[in-house]
Amino acid sequence: xxxxxxxxxxxxxxxxxxxxxxxxxxxxxxxxxxxxxxxxxxxxxxxxxxxxxxxxxxxxxxxxxxxxxxxxxxxxxxxxxxxxxxxxxxxxxxxxxxxxxxxxxxxxxxxxxxxxxxxxxxxxxxxxxxxxxxxxxxxxxxxxxxxxxxxxxxxxxxxxxxxxxxxxxxxxxxxxxxxxxxxxxxxxxxxxxxxxxxxxxxxxxxxxxxxxxxxxxxxxxx
Amino acid sequence: xxxxxxxxxxxxxxxxxxxxxxxxxxxxxxxxxxxxxxxxxxxxxxxxxxxxxxxxxxxxxxxxxxxxxxxxxxxxxxxxxxxxxxxxxxxxxxxxxxxxxxxxxxxxxxxxxxxxxxxxxxxxxxxxxxxxxxxxxxxxxxxxxxxxxxxxxxxxxxxxxxxxxxxxxxxxxxxxxxxxxxxxxxxxxxxxxxxxxxxxxxxxxxxxxxxxxxxxxxxxxxxxxxxxxxxxxxxxxxxxxxxxxxxxxxxxxxxxxxxxxxxxxxxxxxxxxxxxxxxxxxxxxxxxxxxxxxxxxxxxxxxxxxxxxxxxxxxxxxxxxxxxxxxxxxxxxxxxxxxxxxxxxxxxxxxxxxxxxxxxxxxxxxxxxxxxxxxxxxxxxxxxxxxxxxxxxxxxxxxxxxxxxxxxxxxxxxxxxxxxxxxxxxxxxxxxxxxxxxxxxxxxxxxxxxxxxxxxxxxxxxxxxxxxxxxxxxxxxxxxxxxxxxxxxxxxxxxxxxxxxxxxxxxxxxxxxxxxxxxxxxxxxxxxxxxxxxxxxxxxxxxxxxxxxxxxxxxxxxxxxxxxxxxxxxxxxx
Numbered sequence: 001x002x003x004x005x006x007x008x009x010x011x012x013x014x015x016x017x018x019x020x021x022x023x024x025x026x027x028x029x030x031x032x033x034x035x036x037x038x039x040x041x042x043x044x045x046x047x048x049x050x051x052x053x054x055x056x057x058x059x060x061x062x063x064x065x066x067x068x069x070x071x072x073x074x075x076x077x078x079x080x081x082x083x084x085x086x087x088x089x090x091x092x093x094x095x096x097x098x099x100x101x102x103x104x105x106x107x108x109x110x111x112x113x114x115x116x117x118x119x120x121x122x123x124x125x126x127x128x129x130x131x132x133x134x135x136x137x138x139x140x141x142x143x144x145x146x147x148x149x150x151x152x153x154x155x156x157x158x159x160x161x162x163x164x165x166x167x168x169x170x171x172x173x174x175x176x177x178x179x180x181x182x183x184x185x186x187x188x189x190x191x192x193x194x195x196x197x198x199x200x201x202x203x204x205x206x207x208x209x210x211x212x213x214x215x216x217x218x219x220x221x222x
Numbered sequence: 223x224x225x226x227x228x229x230x231x232x233x234x235x236x237x238x239x240x241x242x243x244x245x246x247x248x249x250x251x252x253x254x255x256x257x258x259x260x261x262x263x264x265x266x267x268x269x270x271x272x273x274x275x276x277x278x279x280x281x282x283x284x285x286x287x288x289x290x291x292x293x294x295x296x297x298x299x300x301x302x303x304x305x306x307x308x309x310x311x312x313x314x315x316x317x318x319x320x321x322x323x324x325x326x327x328x329x330x331x332x333x334x335x336x337x338x339x340x341x342x343x344x345x346x347x348x349x350x351x352x353x354x355x356x357x358x359x360x361x362x363x364x365x366x367x368x369x370x371x372x373x374x375x376x377x378x379x380x381x382x383x384x385x386x387x388x389x390x391x392x393x394x395x396x397x398x399x400x401x402x403x404x405x406x407x408x409x410x411x412x413x414x415x416x417x418x419x420x421x422x423x424x425x426x427x428x429x430x431x432x433x434x435x436x437x438x439x440x441x442x443x444x445x446x447x448x449x450x451x452x453x454x455x456x457x458x459x460x461x462x463x464x465x466x467x468x469x470x471x472x473x474x475x476x477x478x479x480x481x482x483x484x485x486x487x488x489x490x491x492x493x494x495x496x497x498x499x500x501x502x503x504x505x506x507x508x509x510x511x512x513x514x515x516x517x518x519x520x521x522x523x524x525x526x527x528x529x530x531x532x533x534x535x536x537x538x539x540x541x542x543x544x545x546x547x548x549x550x551x552x553x554x555x556x557x558x559x560x561x562x563x564x565x566x567x568x569x570x571x572x573x574x575x576x577x578x579x580x581x582x583x584x585x586x587x588x589x590x591x592x593x594x595x596x597x598x599x600x601x602x603x604x605x606x607x608x609x610x611x612x613x614x615x616x617x618x619x620x621x622x623x624x625x626x627x628x629x630x631x632x633x634x635x636x637x638x639x640x641x642x643x644x645x646x647x648x649x650x651x652x653x654x655x656x657x658x659x660x661x662x663x664x665x666x667x668x669x670x671x672x673x674x675x676x677x678x679x680x681x682x683x684x685x686x687x688x689x690x691x692x693x694x695x696x697x698x699x700x701x702x703x704x705x706x707x708x709x710x711x712x713x714x715x716x717x718x719x720x721x722x723x724x725x726x727x728x729x730x731x732x733x734x735x736x737x738x739x740x741x742x743x744x745x746x747x748x749x750x751x752x753x754x755x756x757x758x759x760x761x762x763x764x765x766x767x768x769x770x771x772x773x774x775x776x777x778x779x780x781x782x783x784x785x786x787x788x789x790x791x792x793x794x795x796x
Contacts, residue, residue, distance in 0.1 A: 060626040066635055092281060094292045094307040096664060102304040106295055107719040109304055138627065145626070154626055162611035163276045179638050181571055181611045184273030186458065187447035188572040196407040197566040199639070207273055218277040222262075 006047040008076065012037040015074045016172025019067065027067035029174070041077055044084030045115075049122045050076060051130040053153075059137050060157045067178045070157050078160030078169030086220025088115050114152065121149025164207050167217050176204040184210055223501065225511045231255045232500055232514035234487040234529065235521030237320025238770060239756035239777040241469035242378075243518055245439075246781035248479035249472055251789060255479045256512065258502050260486040260521075261286075261316030264323065266466050270458035273451040275610035284324040284454065286314040290667035293524055295718040297678040298655065299541050305664045305672060310719040311554065312726055313454070314522055318483070319465035321522065321724055326453040326575035326607070327462045328768040329381045329429040331372050333392050333586050334365035336765040342587065343597060353597060353682040357551055357652040359762040362734030362743035362796075369395055371775040371782075376427075379463035379774065380435045380443065383427035390422070390582035403432045403446060406606030408568055408642040409579035413604075415701045421581040426603055428576035429463035429771070441471045450608025452575035462575070488670060490517055490533040490753065497753045503668055515792075516752050516784075519730075520777075523552075523759040527658045527729035528673040535750060536730075536740050539657050541676075547740040549659050551652035551728035552675065553764035556600070556683040558710035560644040560694050563619050565703040567639045570609040578605030584690050585766045586649065596682045598649030600690035601766055602697075605645060617641045619706035640705075644698060646690050647723065650764040653680055658729045675726075677716050684713045725769050727758040734796075742796035744780050751794045754780065 012033035020030050043050060057070035057079070070076075082088060090113040099111040112120070125140055132140070144150045160169030162176065164183070170176060176183060180201040191200065208214050231247060233240045236259030244257050277283045286292075286309075294303035315321030335342040338360045343352060352358055373395050376383075383398035385391075402425030405413070413423040430452075436442040446461040460467040473479045485502045491511065492498055499513035519526045530536055530548050539550035582588055585601040616625075616634045624630035661674040691709050698707045733739025736748035745760045747753040756777050758769045783795050 061631060062628050064628055064631070066628075066632050069631070087281065091289060092308065094288050094290075094305050096305070098663070100302065100304055102302075103297070103715075105297070105715055105717040105719060106304045107306055107308060107310055109307065141626075157626075158615055159276060159280060159612055162615060164274050166274075167276050176611065179611050179615065179635065180567075184449070184451060186270065186273075186449055188449060189445070189447045192406060192448040192572045193404050195569050196410075199567040200569045207271070210273075211271055215271050215274070217274075218281060218283050220281070 004047070006043040006050070008041040008043050008050060010039050010041070010074070011035070012039055015039065015072050016174055017072065018172070019174060019177040026065050027178070029068055029072060043080045045088060046080050046083065049119070052122050052125055052127070053079060055130040055137060056125065056141060056153060057157045057160070059134065059141055060154055061161055068174050070161060072171065073161045073169050073175050074171040075157050075160030075169050078163055078167050079156050081168040081217070082156065083115055083118065088113070090114060091220040108148065110148070117149050117152060121147065121153070166206070166208060166215055173204040173206060183207070186210065223509045223511050225513065229254045229256045229512065229514045231516045231518065232512050233257045233518045233520050234500060235259065235320065235519065235525065236318055236465070236481055237315065237520065237522060238322040238465055239773050240518070240520030241319065241465040241473065242774055242777045243520060243756065243781050244479050245469040245472045246778060247784065248476040250785045252478055253789070256514070257479070257481040258485040258487050258500065258512070259318060259481060259483050261318070261320070261483065263483045264318040264456070264466060266456060266458070266460055266464065269456035272455060273449070273458065275612045279454050279610065279613060282309055282313065282454070284315055284317065284456065285309055286316045292672060294661040294664050294672050294674045296674070296676055297715055299676055303661055303674045303676070306718055311717065311722045312724045313721065314524065314724060318470070318481070322465040322770070323456045324454045325770060327429040328576040329376065329379065329427045329771040330767040331392055332765050332767055332772055333390065335587055337361045337363050337365050337368070339763060339765070346587065347591060351591070351597065353651060353680060355654045355680070356682070357654060359551070359652070359731070359733055359738060361762055362732055362739065365392060368775055368779060369393070371779040372771065374778050375771055375774040378437050378439060378468055379429040380431050380437055381427050381429050381771070382432040384425040388422060388424035388582055390585070390588050398427065400432045400435055403428050403430060403574055403577040404448070405577055405579050406573055408562070408564070409604040409606060411701050411703070412644065413579040416581050416697060419697055419700065421583045421697070423579045423581050426576055426578045426580045426605070428574065430574050430576060431461045437468070439472045441468060443467060446574050448572050448574055448608070450571050450573050450610070452573070452608050486668070487521065487529060488532065488668060490519070490529060490535060492533065492535065492750060495750055497750055517754070519753070519755045520757060522757055523726040523729055524658070524673045526755050526757065526759040528660070530730060530755070531660050532670060535747070535753065538659060541654055541657060544654055547731070549657045549729050551731045551762055552656045552658050552677060553650040553652050553727045554677065554716070555723045555725045555764050556648035556650050556679070556687050556713070557722045558646045558687060558691055560646070560691060560698055560710065561617065561708040562642050562644060562698045562701060562704055563637060563706040563708070564640050564642065565705055568642055570606065570614065570639050570642070573606035573608035575607045576605070578603050584693055594689070596685040596689065598651065598682065598686050599766060600646045600648035600686065602690070602694045603645045604642065614638070614641070620708045644694050646687070646694060647766055647768070648683065648687055648690060649766050650683060652728055652763045679713045679716050688712055723768070725758065725764060727761040727764045727769060730755045730759040731762045732760040733762060742794065744783055744795040745776060746795055752792065756780065
């Protein structure tokens with residue numbers, strides 16, 4: 001049965017951009033795009049939950065004077081692609097029964113897949129979560145911060161902030177700009193011992209930019 | 223089951239020991255040699271497109287397919303073991319080169335007393351000092367006997383190191399083939415501080431080329447680029463020694479060696495005390511019998527021991543009676559990292575996995591244990607492994623409260639790239655209570671029982687680690703510009719979910735007597751002379767240092783004995 005297509009619509013000025021700093025050290029994004037232009041990104045897994053995930057991710061990694069956050073990095077696209085792919089299908093886990101509760105040192109023993117944990121967690125946040133005030137959203141998240149769902153979401157937000165853009169997040173390398181990570185340059189042999197104690201931040205480049213052709217994320221099989 | 227054409231030698235596993243064995247035997251004899259590797263074919267040419275933190279350090283692309291095969295774990299006999307459903311304390315590899323592709327390249331020799339550890343401890347402190355329930359044993363091999371093979375392994379792999387600066391470095395017949403790697407900013411601070419406190423810092427020996435190098439097999443490789451995509455990655459320029467760059471180019475010159483991929487070995491077949499070959503299954507589930515005159519298991523500790531148990535070779539270890547040798551003497555590595563928060567940025571995205579500065583003053587028996595209530599020690603290393611932003615964002619000083627939200631983001635940005643790590647790796651002795659057996663409940667993708675690990679720390683590891691951590695924390699507090707130091711939590715119980723290092727050892731140990739060792743000092747079965755079991759599974763206990771160099775040296779030594787003595791006259795080498 002063909003799945004109904006869901007799209008994410010965001011203003012082009014809302015994601016990515018070049019990060020610049022004021023003299024007082026405040027970060028702001030310079031965006032060159034047409035303010036009326038909008039990006040239309042097809043979501044592969046999430047649909048009506050998208051607003052919820054965007055809102056929760058933005059509380060975990062907020063946008064503030066310290067710099068851009070999960071919204072500008074388009075973390076939702078990273079999470080959506082992970083859940084549409086091998087990770088969401090639980091490809092990276094031994095899933096044979098019986099499922100028995102164990103000790104913490106034996107790791108997660110549940111039967112629930114990442115997709116089930118997420119959909120359940122999002123349901124618990126409630127359909128109106130996206131419309132709540134930031135303070136009310138924080139209170140809801142604090143109430144679940146020890147759950148497996150929240151721990152996963154937190155991890156995915158960090159991954160979506162700082163992944164190579166081929167995975168959907170880190171739009172315009174905004175996450176790498178934020179921390180001064182240059183990306184997978186092939187050689188630092190002439191730089192490695194030249195910058196002791198001083199930040200060395202070459203312009204970030206993605207893997208595709210560096211090797212000169214697109215790279216596909218791993219599908220979990222090949 | 224289809225029977226395949228006979229081979230002289232069949233090797234289960236295409237990692238470091240399997241491929242080095244195939245290379246040596248293939249180059250020095252005309253015998254037909256076949257390597258069966260469960261994973262896929264890999265070439266170093268693909269590694270430049272693999273510099274990606276998500277696929278390689280989050281999704282762990284180079285590792286064993288845990289959906290198909292994992293291990294079960296419990297702390298003690300009598301408890302119910304559960305499967306490790308995701309990768310945790312170890313990261314076994316899969317595909318050509320095995321874990322030898324994604325390893326860090328740390329290439330240290332063991333000290334001479336490590337090979338006669340029981341004798342050494344008893345002579346120095348008396349038998350009463352040995353930890354309760356420990357099974358510390360000698361290897362049936364001296365450092366002098368393995369030394370030439372250490373030298374050979376270092377020359378083949380191209381080990382970069384500093385000859386003569388470490389007073390605890392064991393005697394060497396030659397210098398390191400290459401000068402040390404550059405160590406980077408933090409290790410330089412560590413070295414100066416350690417020296418001022420009376421320690422003896424030296425550049426960590428690494429199987430990563432500091433300069434272009436051509437080895438004795440005429441294999442030429444390029445120098446390290448310090449790109450930072452090293453541990454858990456394959457090296458895109460071939461500077462890190464990997465089986466694909468050391469063994470495969472030589473294997474390619476010899477038509478008598480072949481490799482079959484996607485071939486998972488399931489059993490060693492045997493009759494009348496002789497191995498007759500192995501059975502293996504391909505990805506479509508078709509099973510084959512591969513007859514061979516000589517069988518070599520080279521599939522890492524857990525798989526080697528599982529194959530022995532599934533094949534009913536040797537007597538399984540029973541902790542109640544302490545009888546049986548298969549699965550006995552399982553060890554891991556007591557480890558920990560001390561985090562050092564500094565006042566200056568480190569540009570930590572650059573580096574090489576095993577580059578750094580070590581001290582050996584606290585390792586093994588390099589200090590007097592007379593007044594102490596434990597045995598063993600740890601080496602400490604300040605490293606510059608090359609850090610990606612996903613793995614290093616959000617590492618905060620002790621007492622940092624928030625783990626998400628604006629305050630957490632601010633603190634994480636403040637400390638980003640100002641944290642470094644001093645790694646400790648400590649001895650883990652073998653005990654009566656730590657062992658491998660077959661799991662009665664959980665099975666792999668082919669229906670065979672998973673291997674079951676019964677393992678916990680004892681007071682010896684807890685005390686030893688607490689002692690070493692306290693020393694390193696005191697050292698770290700004196701590093702210029704230090705803002706905070708965060709020590710690892712003391713050891714409670716063994717945690718199979720947190721990565722320690724892929725140095726599981728034992729389970730099929732070597733020694734000088736068949737009553738206390740499954741293998742003789744040539745990693746040859748005492749009871750089945752045409753079966754060899756190579757790698758860390760043969761090591762009677764885990765001594766502080768990374769085991770790969772020793773595994774390769776042992777393999778070269780055994781390969782030489784096979785060529786010189788076994789093939790002319792098959793039988794026991796001991």
